[in-house]
Amino acid sequence: MTDPRRLVPRTDALLADPRLAAATRALGGALVKQAVVEAQQRARSGQIPPDAVADAAVAGLPVTATSLRAVINATGVVVHTNLGRAPLSEAARAAVIAAAGCTDVEFDLASGQRARRGRATIAALADAVPRAGAVHVVNNNAAALLLCGLVLAAGREIVVSRGELVEIGDGFRIPELLAASGATLREVGTTNRVHLRDYAEAIGEATGFVLKVHPSNFRVTGFTREVGVAELATLGPPVVVDIGSGLLRPHPLLPDEPDAATTLAQGASLVTASGDKLLGGPQAGLLFGDSEIVERLRRHPAARAMRVDKLTLAALEATVRGPEPPVAAMLTADVERLRERVWALVKRLDVAEVHDTVSAIGGGGAPGVELPSVAVSLPSHYAEALRRGTRPVVGRVERGRCLLDLRTVHPDEDEELLNAVLACT
Numbered sequence: 112m113t114d115p116r117r118l119v120p121r122t123d124a125l126l127a128d129p130r131l132a133a134a135t136r137a138l139g140g141a142l143v144k145q146a147v148v149e150a151q152q153r154a155r156s157g158q159i160p161p162d163a164v165a166d167a168a169v170a171g172l173p174v175t176a177t178s179l180r181a182v183i184n185a186t187g188v189v190v191h192t193n194l195g196r197a198p199l200s201e202a203a204r205a206a207v208i209a210a211a212g213c214t215d216v217e218f219d220l221a222s223g224q225r226a227r228r229g230r231a232t233i234a235a236l237a238d239a240v241p242r243a244g245a246v247h248v249v250n251n252n253a254a255a256l257l258l259c260g261l262v263l264a265a266g267r268e269i270v271v272s273r274g275e276l277v278e279i280g281d282g283f284r285i286p287e288l289l290a291a292s293g294a295t296l297r298e299v300g301t302t303n304r305v306h307l308r309d310y311a312e313a314i315g316e317a318t319g320f321v322l323k324v325h326p327s328n329f330r331v332t333g334f335t336r337e338v339g340v341a342e343l344a345t346l347g348p349p350v351v352v353d354i355g356s357g358l359l360r361p362h363p364l365l366p367d368e369p370d371a372a373t374t375l376a377q378g379a380s381l382v383t384a385s386g387d388k389l390l391g392g393p394q395a396g397l398l399f400g401d402s403e404i405v406e407r408l409r410r411h412p413a414a415r416a417m418r419v420d421k422l423t424l425a426a427l428e429a430t431v432r433g434p435e436p437p438v439a440a441m442l443t444a445d446v447e448r449l450r451e452r453v454w455a456l457v458k459r460l461d462v463a464e465v466h467d468t469v470s471a472i473g474g475g476g477a478p479g480v481e482l483p484s485v486a487v488s489l490p491s492h493y494a495e496a497l498r499r500g501t502r503p504v505v506g507r508v509e510r511g512r513c514l515l516d517l518r519t520v521h522p523d524e525d526e527e528l529l530n531a532v533l534a535c536t
């Protein structure tokens with residue numbers, strides 16, 4: 112009798128299958144070949160019959176040529192760093208696709224001459240924060256701070272409160288970053304308290320700038336005192352304020368979260384922020400402030416190493432000019448509306464219950480702010496099964512239940528979420 116393993120179709124025959132040939136054009140040969148080889152191995156080990164190899168290879172094809180997967184964020188953490196922080200708006204996604212080919216990012220179509228890179232994005236940010244004399248965009252907020260250190264304080268001192276020498280996440284510490292610019296940190300005050308006179312005593316010939324960092328991922332309560340931007344601005348040296356989360360204007364739900372417009376109005380020379388936290392855009396570092404300082408930042412050789420790409424510029428402009436991004440909608444989502452959506456899902460699932468919960472801002476923003484929310488509650492083993500599904504869903508496990516918090520799920524994703532849960536049962 113013939114060994115069925117010898118009947119396993121050959122690779123070239125499989126690659127000629129119209130479905131796999133189309134996939135080769137869409138995904139490239141290597142990924143398709145990998146799916147083919149895996150299907151052949153399953154046939155050789157007797158898991159599938161030889162005539163099922165082509166179908167198995169087709170079923171094993173990746174959806175895109177990247178291994179990054181589109182996941183549904185049901186964690187209830189609005190800005191989830193491990194899930195890529197802010198999801199882009201439809202407008203920003205469309206802008207990314209439009210800019211993905213050749214684009215006039217650095218070219219004036221009217222004159223045919225070179226033009227300033229990212230000018231439309233800069234203009235959108237300047238319109239959103241009219242108080243800023245000038246705007247510059249770099250890769251992320253860490254780069255923005257490093258550039259400030261290089262330009263304003265290399266070989267000199269940065270005066271900063273001890274209580275603001277923070278670690279942001281994954282071992283990333285602001286003081287170490289700034290020290291890498293060649294500046295020396297001149298720490299003032301104690302962990303919980305600092306006074307204007309502490310700053311004044313530390314300021315001298317060697318001072319490059321005074322830094323204020325928003326401690327965005329923790330809160331110190333009790334016997335505390337910090338010095339506001341307006342007071343620091345009276346001291347003389349430039350005041351650089353890292354506001355972290357990227358709010359351009361005050362947000363009614365987040366009264367303790369600093370924003371660029373207010374911080375500049377208080378007298379900051381420069382404000383730095385992230386683009387992919389509460390602003391709801393792509394990863395970017397935003398710099399707003401004094402036009403003479405911003406011009407020096409722009410002209411520093413290291414600015415080129417922090418330059419943002421055309422996809423980021425496109426997404427950022429569309430976020431600032433376009434409709435409200437998902438992050439903003441998640442923050443203000445009405446809890447009764449969330450409850451209706453949860454009920455609609457729970458009615459169609461035997462194992463699910465409605466669960467009142469609280470969502471967090473996350474991403475190193477607005478510590479202590481809790482947003483009431485409603486979740487689909489499932490037995491805890493669903494958490495792993497949902498993560499491993501074809502459309503991965505990330506929930507959170509709390510007191511032995513897997514919670515899917517709908518505040519961070521776009522309403523258009525509810526049906527996919529339902530199907531993902533049904534696929535686990």
Ligand SMILES: *Cc1c(COP(=O)(O)O)cnc(C)c1O
Nearest residue numbers: 251252253325327354355385475
């Ligand atoms: C998040 C954060 C940073 C780091 O910003 P990235 O854009 O991730 O580089 C720096 N400072 C503060 C206060 C932050 O909250």
